[in-house]
Structure formats: structure tokens, C-alpha cells
Amino acid sequence: MVRRLIYGTAMVITLSGIIHILIILLIPSYATKDSWAKLANIGEPWSFSVISQPGVKQDLIPLADPAFGVAACRFNLDEAPVHVSAQGNLPYWSVAIFDRRGQNVYSFNDRTAVERQLQLIVVNPVQMAQIRKSPPQEVKQAVLVESTARQGFILIRALQEDESWANETERFLRDSRCERFDIEKTIG
Numbered sequence: 001m002v003r004r005l006i007y008g009t010a011m012v013i014t015l016s017g018i019i020h021i022l023i024i025l026l027i028p029s030y031a032t033k034d035s036w037a038k039l040a041n042i043g044e045p046w047s048f049s050v051i052s053q054p055g056v057k058q059d060l061i062p063l064a065d066p067a068f069g070v071a072a073c074r075f076n077l078d079e080a081p082v083h084v085s086a087q088g089n090l091p092y093w094s095v096a097i098f099d100r101r102g103q104n105v106y107s108f109n110d111r112t113a114v115e116r117q118l119q120l121i122v123v124n125p126v127q128m129a130q131i132r133k134s135p136p137q138e139v140k141q142a143v144l145v146e147s148t149a150r151q152g153f154i155l156i157r158a159l160q161e162d163e164s165w166a167n168e169t170e171r172f173l174r175d176s177r178c179e180r181f182d183i184e185k186t187i188g
Contacts, residue, residue: 034101034102035098035102035153036074036100036101036102036151036153039051039072039074039153040074042072043072043073043074045073045074045075045076046073046074046075046082046178046179046180047073047178048071048072048073048156048173048176048177048178049071049072049073050069050070050071050173050174051070051071051072052064052068052069052070053069053170054066054067054068054069054160054166054169055067055160065157067159067160067161068157068158068159068160069157069158069160069169069170069172069173070155070156070157070158070173071155071156071158071173071174071176072153072154072155072156073153073154073176073178074151074152074153075122075151075152075153075154075178076150076151077122077123077124077127077147077149077150077151077152078124078150078151079180080180080181080182080183081121081122081123081124081127081180081181081183082120082121082122082154082178082179082180082181083120083121083138083142083177083178083179083180083181084118084119084120084121084122084154084156084176084177084178084179085117085118085119085120085176085177086117086118086156086172086173086175086176086177087117087118087172087175088158088168088171088172088175089116089168090110090158090159090165090168090169090172091159091161091165092109092110092158092159093109093110093118093156093157093158093159093172094107094108094109094110094156094157095107095108095109095118095120095154095155095156095157096154096155096157097120097122097145097147097152097153097154098152098153098154098155099147099149099151099152100149100150100151100152100153105145105147105149105152106122106145106147108143113143114141114142114143115141117141118156118176119138119141119142119143120142120143120145120154121138121139121142121143121144121145121181122145122147122152122154123144123145123146123147123181123183124146124147124148124150125146125148127183128144128146130183131144131183136183138181154178156173156176158172158173
């Protein structure tokens with residue numbers, strides 16, 4: 001009886017050790033499958049890439065609403081603030097800022113934007129202090145967001161209510177801008 005108990009315990013410990021080692025060996029392959037890494041394979045930083053078209057099933061966003069098109073842009077606030085803009089008269093759009101780990105930092109939609117136009121500037125605390133000293137004209141019409149995240153990405157979602165909106169939705173996403181915002185140039 002004691003022999004069986006010792007044998008069973010040894011088997012459980014051995015099996016647990018093997019599973020533990022396998023999990024540790026698999027971590028690197030799963031770590032490269034986060035949102036940041038997936039977006040890095042699609043497009044360059046500081047520019048939007050359309051990652052989902054309305055009505056088209058995408059592997060990158062498996063649970064995406066099929067009525068929405070989605071564009072993404074990666075940024076690095078250590079390099080510069082990011083200025084996001086888009087023009088169009090869609091039934092609905094939303095924008096969300098995420099840190100590098102995919103945690104939502106801030107989001108808003110066309111209902112809360114100035115004149116329903118997408119103008120967004122994301123800055124770190126030091127850049128915010130510079131802007132507050134002498135606010136540039138661009139800031140007056142933009143949603144200004146301070147973030148402690150050094151790197152992140154921005155997702156724009158654009159609603160295509162029906163096929164009649166297809167061209168407008170596509171143009172809105174394709175022509176969206178994600179650019180470095182030069183504080184020195186605008187206040188100097």
C-alpha cells in the first residue's frame with residue numbers, strides 16, 4: 001500500500017514537472033502573438049493600416065463586428081506625440097488608444113468629438129507640459145490625451161450601415177492619418 005502511494009506521488013510529481021517545463025518552453029511562441037506583434041507584421045509605425053473591412057471575416061480580429069471596418073496605427077511617444085485625423089461623414093466612428101500590452105488607455109466616438117471630426121493628439125506628461133505653456137492652434141480643435149504609455153497603438157472603427165456607405169467607409173479608413181506631432185514647430 002505504501003509502495004503504491006509513493007509510486008503514485010512520484011508519477012504525479014514527474015508528470016507535473018514535464019508539463020511545467022513544456023509550458024515554459026511554449027511561452028516565447030505565445031508572447032509574440034500579442035496585438036503589438038501582430039500589428040508590427042501588418043504595417044509600419046506612424047501610419048494606419050486597414051486591418052478589417054466591413055463584411056470580411058479577419059483572423060486578426062476574430063470577434064469583430066462585421067458592420068465595421070478597422071484601421072490600426074502603432075506609435076512611440078518617446079519619439080514624438082501622435083496626431084490622428086480623419087475626414088468624413090460616416091454614420092458612426094470610434095477611436096481607441098491602447099498601450100503596448102493592449103490595455104485600453106482612452107476611447108471616444110464621433111458623438112463626443114468636436115464637430116464629429118476625428119482630431120486627436122496623444123502626448124506623454126512632459127509633452128503635455130510643453131503644450132500647456134503655449135497651446136498650438138491644432139490643439140484647440142483636437143481631443144488632447146495625456147498617456148503614460150510610451151508605446152501603443154490606435155484603432156479606428158468605422159461603421160458601414162449598408163452597401164451605400166462602402167466607398168465612404170473605405171475612404172475614411174484609407175485616408176486616416178497617424179503622424180508625429182512636432183510640438184517645437186507648432187509652438188515655436
